[in-house]
Amino acid sequence: MSKTKNKKRSRIIWRSVLSVLLVIAIGANIALYHFSDVISAYFSTIDMDSKEAVAARETSTKLVEKIADEGIVLLKNDDNTLPLKTSQEKKTKVNVFGWSFTNPIYGGTGSGSADASTAVTPKAGLESAGFEVNEQLYKAYVDTGLERPMVGMNGQDWTIPEPEPTKFYTNELMRQAKEFSDTAIIFIARSGGEGADLPVSLDGEDTFDPEGGAFGATGVRYGNKDDLDANKHYLELSNREKGMIDAVTANFDNVILVVNSSNTFELGWVKDYSQIKSVVNIAGPGQNGFTSLGKVLAGQVNPSGRTVDIYTADLLKNPAMSSFGDQYYVLKNEDGSYSIATDKQKVKLNYVDYKEGVYLGYRFYETAADEGAINYDEEVVYPFGYGLSYTEFAQEVVPNSLKWDDENISVDVKVTNTGSVEGKEVVQLYYSAPYTGKIEKPSKVLGAFAKTDVIKPGESETITLSFKVEDMASYDSNKVYTSNGGYVLEAGEYSLMLMKNSHEKITDVASKELSQVTYYTEGRSSDQQVAVNRLDNELTGEGSLTKVLSRANGFANLNEVLTQDQTYTVKDAENKTMTVKGKVTTTNFVNYINGIRYDVPADTNDKAPTTGAENGKTLKDYVGVDYNDESWDTLLDQLTVDDLVSLSTLGGYRTVEIESVGKPATLDYDGPAAINNMNMAANGQSGIAFPAEVMLASTWNVELAKQMGESIGAEAQAYGVTGWYAPAMNIHRTAFAGRNFEYYSEDGLLSGKMAAAVTNGFQSKGGYVYIKHFALNDQETNRTNGVLTWANEQTVREVYLKPFELAVKEGGAGAVMSSFNSIGNTWAGASSGLLKEILRNEWGFTGLVVTDFYMINAYPYMNYELGIRSGNDLYLTGAAPVGVAEVNTESNDTLWAMRDAAHSILYTVANSSAIDNPMSSETPTWVKITIAVDVLVALGIGIGFFLTFRKGKEKGKENAA
Structure with a gap:
């Protein structure tokens, strides 16, 4: 071959x-452009050392301890075993048994988690209070090599770490412990988190569906094979723990049980061990809450926490457990076999029935006891609102202080410390409404509560408790008195009771006879629109709830309601047989669900909205302008179609900048226990870890809740964060819900008051909250399948919407996060009855609604067009452009819906600190580096082409010559 060739x-x-290099360079730049926000978030850092950030974290750290001081609940204290006397001069020696003492639970996992890598350990907390912990025993647990198993969104291992009792608790170990101290503390812990509910049977690898994936259960590795017991669940003693307790109580007469859950x-088993004198519950305590555990055990802090859920002897006997977890619709095939019903996107059709109705938690157990349907002492270990103190309090109604007219109720209660130690007391006022058999009513409902300041021995404090008469009204969803549902006060006797907790009455306060039914036909005083049935389209029809628990004849239908579902042997997707709990439905039902989830109605608007106008307005001009002011149209007209699409679809942990109206970009971060998000975590940064919300609620201190909101709000401002995906306020429907740690209580009033206070506190610093998850997201199982959640509207309104209602009406919540699940047959984010009629029109909400995590390929039922038309304004997309909705901009109805969404988003941002303190618009460092690299690469490729083409031309000239 010639040299020329x-x-x-x-x-x-x-x-x-x-x-090829040019194509790669162009492709790389296109990819970098699409993923620029994600890359910026990953590489960006927050100035954690700024004066404002340091001051905010210092305040938060102090507040964490205050919350833990009041959120620890003393459940038992026989023989005044606690407090244990300590002093710094002569430390009190204690043995602490239980592996979890070396690796406790600080909170939960998922969006409600927080960085606890530098948190105060239980050991350090005890030592700081003057205890000397048995180091040899502690080291023996550490030397086992056990690790805390993973319980999170990417998988669950429900192993309960504990050494094998017969091998660990040797005669030598117990002898050393007894010589060290005659006091033993047993430490037991339980975890929980986003993505899966706690197992109701420890039966091994088939506990959960191994195909769950992210945001769902991904199977179980169970290390302690001797703990596998199908007859036991996760929230009772494991076999190894039972062995440990037997060993400890056989050697010690003074035992204190600490439950970190x-x-x-x-806890019914405690009565079988006379050696266990005291029981203390400490939920996830956050950054330094275990310091409070030491102080409580030492008597440096007098415990004042109260239970936020009822403690029953058998958690599985809770009526709500009859429809909780994995349940399917099944179809009967032509050959007589059964198969699991799926929709056209191959999403399994799961359901959950709120068959217990309004009789949830203490509302059931107190009512059932009053009706003679249960033996309360056998069924209940500790009531709702229960907790002990190191002192005694007397509560009495101040004479002539009761005021009860047609609208308001108030009463003064004098609280006197009759003991010898200063402390705080919780005051609880319950009401009883007449049960006529027409509308279901619990016999006792919490009406108002408050917490005293510190009261010294012999001194008193007077507390005023108040609520509105209309708060005692029941919702008539079955239209007994109303034509379309509504709130009514039935005729009969209404009573007020001052209670120590949901079961122990201090005194009857008053009663009043209502001679005729009161109808709220003009709406309650707090409503902007009359409340009527708004969810009938979602909550009725095939596949819906058929039986609801009734108080009639002493809960005569209890067994019938709890056993209405059956088990079926079905074929799964791989043609394997499996047994499922479910109910048979028809192919027509599946087709109907397909229509509800995926069919977009034809347009009703003939014209598209005005877009791209040049009116010269900016968002700053609308600070403080009423949401309904017509002048907003002038600003909204300036938005282009691209603006509308970007503003609503790119809502993952932010709202985007819109130049046409001068809207700044904002950062929106998780989570209920801390300011926490992916770029903070990626760079080892996190806000201070606050106690789990359940611990905050256990304080029964609304002022502390407000301070928590203020403190996290101050941190957010210091970090440049405006929106906060919190507080979370779903209901503790059962004890097994994976995210109970980040929800407050089984009671809507307690949850709502706490949520409203946190909301007020955070938003006072200039940010806005996203109260979540709206609504009926009370289990993790199948939530990302859009599980069909069925209840009657009375149950929905009186129990599950109550916290959200209070957070909006009293807290002024600026934003809401909708939920993965469905309200009846309709995805929550596409329920206009929920998002438009109840939230906006009835409650007066004017903020924005964001979805839970949105990835259309993974969760196809989260239909963008149906959601945006139904009042779901913003879509929480992750790694753009993956999973972002494709928008039909040819639809006039969709364009108008996006305009409404833009209105809500712009209004929310306009009334936040982002207007005066916008995010920095400086070009990120990685972009500058990329530009520099692009210039060098382009220059190199250009020179390369120039040289190759020039040499080719020169050679051509030589050949021509």
Whole structure:
């Protein structure tokens, strides 16, 4: 081959290489453009050392301890075993048994988690209070090599770490412990988190569906094979723990049990051990809450926490457990076999029935006891609102202080410390409404509560408790008195009771006879629109709830309601047989669900909205302008179609900048226990870890809740964060819900008051909250399948919407996060009855609604067009452009819906600190580096092409010559 041909081939190869490099460079830049927000978030850092950030974290750290001081609940204290006397001069020696003492639970996992890598350990907390912990025993647990198993969104291992009792608790170990101290503390812990509910049977690897994936259960590795017991659940003693307790109580007469769990733990077994004198519950305590545990055990802090859920002897006997977890619709095939019903996107059709109705938690157990349907002492270990103190308090109604007219109720209660130690007391006022058999009513409902300041021995404090008469009204969803549902006060006797807790009455306060039914036909005083049935379209029809628990005849239908579902042997997707709990439905039902989830109605608007107008307005001009002011149209007209699409679809942990109206970008971060998000975590940064919300609620201190909101709000401002995906306020429907740690209580009033206070506190610093998850997201199982959640509207309104209602009406919540699950047959984010009629029109909400995590390929039922038309304004997309909705901009109805969404988003941002303190618009460092690299690469490729083409031309001239 000639030298000329070799050179020609070489030029062709180099041109090809350069062309490939050019294509790669262009492709890389396109990819970087699409993922620029994610990359910026990953590489960006927050100035954690700024004066404002340091001051905010110092305040938060102090507040964490205050919350833990009041959120620890003393459940038992026989023989005044606690407090244990300590002093710094002569430390009190204690043995602490239980592996979890070396690796406790600080909170939960998922969006409600927080960085506890530098948190105060239980050992350090005890030592700081003057205890000397048995180091040899502690080291023996550490030397076992056990690790805390993973319980999170990417998988669950429900192993309960504990050494094998017969091998660990040797005669030598117990002898050393007894010589060290005659006092033993037993430490037991339970975890929980986003993505899966706690197992109701420890039966091994088939506890959960191994195909769950992210945001769902991904199977179980169970290390302690001797703990596998299908007859036991996660919230009772494991076999190894039972062995440990037997060993400890056989050697010690003074035993203190510490339960480190946000989920209610079964404690009926304690009565079988006379050696266990005291029981203390500490939920996830956050950054330095274990310091409070030491102080409480030492008597440096007098415990004042109260239970936020009822503690029952058998958690599985809770009526709500009859429809909780994995339940399917099944179809009967032509050959008589059964199969799991799926929709056209191959999403399994799961359901959960709120068959217990309004009789949830203490509302059931107190009512059932009053009706003679249960033996309360056998069924209940500790009531709702229960907790002990190191002192005694007397509560009495101040004479002539009761005021009860047609609208308001108030009463003064004098609280006197009759003991010898200063402390705080919780005052609880319950009401009883008449049960006529027409509308379901619990016999006792919490009406108002308050917490005193510190009261010294012999001194008193007077507390005023108040609520509105209309708060006692029941919702008539079955239209007994109303034509379309509504709130009514039935005729009969209404009573007020001052209670120590949900079961122990201090005194009857008053009663009043209502001679006729009161109808709220003009709406309650706090409503902007009359409340009527708004969810009938979602909550009725095939596949819906058929039986609801009734108080009639002493809960005569209890067994019938709890056993209405059956088990079926079905074929799964791989044609394997499996047994499922479910109910048979028809193919028509599946087709109907397909229509509800995926069919977008035809347009009703003939014209599209005005877009791209040049009116010269900016968002700053609308600070403080009423949401309903017509002048907003002038600003909204300026938005282009691209603006509308970007503003609503790119809502993952932010709202985007919109130049046409001068809207700044904002950062929106998780989570209920801390300011926490992916770029903070990626760079080892996190806000201070606050106690789990259940511990905050256990304080029964609304002022502390407000301070928590203020403190996290101050941190957010210091970090440049405006929106906060919190507080979370779903209901503890059962003890086994995976995210109970980040929800407050089984009671809507307690949850709502806490949420409203946190909301007020955070938003006072200039940010806005996203109260979540709206609504009926009370289990993790199948939530990302859009599980069909069925209840009657009375149950929905009186129990599950109550916290959200209070957070909006009293807290002024600026934003809401909708939920993965469905309200009846309709995805919550596409329920206009929920998002438009109840939230906006009835409650007066004017903020924005964001979805839970949105990835259309993973969660196809989260239909963008149906959601945006139904009042779901913003879509929480992750790694753009993956999973972002494709918007039909040819639809006039969709364009108008996006305009409404833009209105809500702009209004929310306009009334936040982001207007005066916008995010920095400085070009990120990685972008500058990329530009520099692009210039060098382009220059290199350009020179390469120039040289190869120039040499080719020169050679051509030589040949021509």
